[in-house]
């Protein structure tokens with residue numbers, strides 16, 4: 292195959308740049324509808340934020356986001372089951388240190404109920420970590436292994452995956468887009484930028500819109516069940532720290548800080564939570580990993596089109612897994628009708 296630029300290594304109806312949870316869900320949607328999809332990742336599949344996530348899919352309790360993220364958790368659960376993955380059903384306890392923030396959480400109970408999300412305010416000391424007066428206990432949540440889900444989603448006859456290849460430029464050619472990588476070129480009818488924090492490398496608009504969050508993930512060796520983390524994930528201050536125990540007994544703790552806020556160092560936050568609330572557990576450390584992920588000022592994902600053939604879908608914040616199926620569906624819907632009419 293050749294193009295005016297030289298040889299084309301792969302032709303696809305749609306090219307997805309980024310094999311994280313968002314790219315994999317979009318690829319799977321399109322492949323199930325019969326399109327030939329190419330997926331390229333600069334690393335191994337799921338190698339960036341998705342692999343480092345603690346895997347908690349839960350509704351964002353804030354009014355503007357709760358209905359969509361609750362629907363996202365339901366969809367992710369259904370999709371995981373369809374791919375032979377049984378998510379661990381969890382409750383999530385939101386706690387906040389400042390009295391105003393705690394009060395704001397307490398006031399959300401009635402609204403969450405009205406939107407069909409199980410919620411109550413609890414003060415039970417066996418569930419609420421010391422230092423917090425109470426917490427918003429929310430149902431409708433699951434813990435999944437996002438990397439396993441990405442792997443299964445991409446196992447499809449219609450999906451061709453290329454790993455360890457970074458696309459450095461997109462060029463328009465008549466009715467196609469060429470995606471150029473060193474020694475590898477893909478020609479596609481449409482392209483989706485699902486590159487997480489790196490999407491800005493291909494689009495100045497996205498570079499200006501992405502707010503980068505720095506994260507740290509700590510994992511323990513398998514442990515016996517540790518209440519409440521075996522049934523209830525703890526989310527501190529909207530996800531600045533989140534902790535849960537997986538079915539195989541590993542504790543996963545993720546901590547976040549905003550890139551410009553040096554006083555909020557995620558590794559120090561993570562360590563301080565462990566020392567205060569899980570004493571002795573640092574000796575059970577299996578790994579510490581650093582990460583970056585997209586965040587936005589209001590926690591909403593970035594999704595839309597740069598041109599009729601180039602789309603973008605970037606999940607954001609501590610509720611990124613719950614947003615992922617919602618934005619994947621939006622992108623698939625915007626690509627499919629045009630192609631089939």
Ligand SMILES: Cc1cc2nc3c(=O)[nH]c(=O)nc-3n(C[C@H](O)[C@H](O)[C@H](O)COP(=O)(O)OP(=O)(O)OC[C@H]3O[C@@H](n4cnc5c(N)ncnc54)[C@H](O)[C@@H]3O)c2cc1C
Pocket residue numbers: 308309310311312313314331332333334335336337338339340341342343344345346347348349456457458459485486487488489490492493505506507508533545546582583584604605606607608609610611612613
């Ligand atoms: C510490 C931490 C803990 C988290 N915990 C949770 C949690 O418990 N629950 C939750 O909902 N969310 C959590 N998140 C957020 C969640 O991980 C992300 O929202 C989600 O994984 C984003 O997925 P994605 O597919 O958009 O991006 P990514 O997983 O980052 O995937 C993007 C991929 O694109 C590739 N790429 C980028 N540019 C190019 C290019 N030019 N060419 C080729 N490939 C490219 C990258 O290599 C990468 O693999 C956490 C994040 C962090 C950092």
